[in-house]
Structures are given as structure tokens and as C-alpha cells.
Amino acid sequence: MVEIIMPGQIRWADADAAGRLHFPRMFEYFEDGEAALMQQIGYRLVNEPREYDFPRVHVECQFKRILALYAPFFMRVTVGRLGRSSIRYEFYVYADEALQELACEGAMTVVAMQNGRSVELPAELRAKLSGS
Numbered sequence: 848m849v850e851i852i853m854p855g856q857i858r859w860a861d862a863d864a865a866g867r868l869h870f871p872r873m874f875e876y877f878e879d880g881e882a883a884l885m886q887q888i889g890y891r892l893v894n895e896p897r898e899y900d901f902p903r904v905h906v907e908c909q910f911k912r913i914l915a916l917y918a919p920f921f922m923r924v925t926v927g928r929l930g931r932s933s934i935r936y937e938f939y940v941y942a943d944e945a946l947q948e949l950a951c952e953g954a955m956t957v958v959a960m961q962n963g964r965s966v967e968l969p970a971e972l973r974a975k976l977s978g979s
Contacts, residue, residue: 849978850925851884852946862916873908877938877955880924884936888975899969901957904933908953912942921946926976932965933958934976 861872885892892901914920920940927937935956942948959968 848926848929849884849888849976850923851880851887852921852923853880853883854944855879855920855922857914857916857918857920859916866916868914868918870908870910873910873940873951873953874906874955876922876940877906877908877924877936877953880922880938881936881955881957884924884926890972890975898961899966900960901934902960903955904958905956906953907955908938908951910951912948912950914940914942914950918942919944920950927954929968929973929976932960932967934968 855876857868861869861875863869882892920942921944923939923941923946925937925939926934928935933956935954938953938955939946939949940951942950958965959972960966
């Protein structure tokens with residue numbers, strides 16, 4: 848399976864009044880990670896004509912330490928599982944470049960859909976995500 852590691856920093860707009868990451872913003876970082884992974888493998892999620900939709904059907908995140916305003920972080924994005932019609936992305940956010948201080952971990956599952964129905968993942972996408 849493919850993976851990427853991307854650096855980031857907690858932005859002003861993503862912090863709460865106490866100067867910590869406002870928790871729902873982590874899901875936006877996860878989406879950035881998904882987009883970066885797709886870009887890395889050369890797959891465009893938005894094509895014209897639009898053939899597939901990939902709605903989120905499950906998201907989760909467990910916070911293990913505080914990420915403060917302007918704190919740097921490193922997010923490892925992997926494909927945890929490829930189902931018939933679904934992709935489970937896994938996210939590990941570290942507070943250090945050595946990837947030793949886990950700050951949070953989460954997952955996001957998306958489903959391939961056409962005309963409002965789940966369908967098999969496109970063969971090209973499956974091959975690219977599995978590293979084939």
C-alpha cells in the first residue's frame with residue numbers, strides 16, 4: 848500500500864481561544880492528506896466528466912497530546928484497507944520529525960459511488976493505491 852509523510856503547522860485559524868488545535872480541524876488536515884496521497888499516485892478524484900463520487904462514510908480521531916498554535920507536525924497517511932467499494936485511509940500525526948511522539952491518530956473511510964449507488968473501486972485506482 849502507498850503512503851506519504853507531509854509536514855504541517857497548526858494555523859491561527861485552526862486554534863481555539865486557548866491556543867490549541869480546535870478538534871474538528873484535524874479532519875480538514877486528513878482531507879489534505881487524502882488529496883496529497885491521490886496527487887502522489889497521479890489519480891484525480893475530480894474528473895470531467897465526473898465518473899465517481901467518494902463520499903465519507905466514517906471518520907474517527909483519537910487525540911493523544913495537545914497540538915498548540917504554530918506547533919509543527921508531521922502526518923503519515925496510509926491506505927489501511929481496500930474493500931470492494933471502499934478505501935480506509937489511516938492518519939498518524941506526530942509532534943516530531945522523527946515520528947516518535949504520536950499526537951493523534953485517525954481514519955477516514957470513503958466509498959466509490961456512481962449514480963447514488965456504491966460500486967467497485969476503479970481498477971486503476973485500486974492498482975495505484977495497492978502499489979501495483
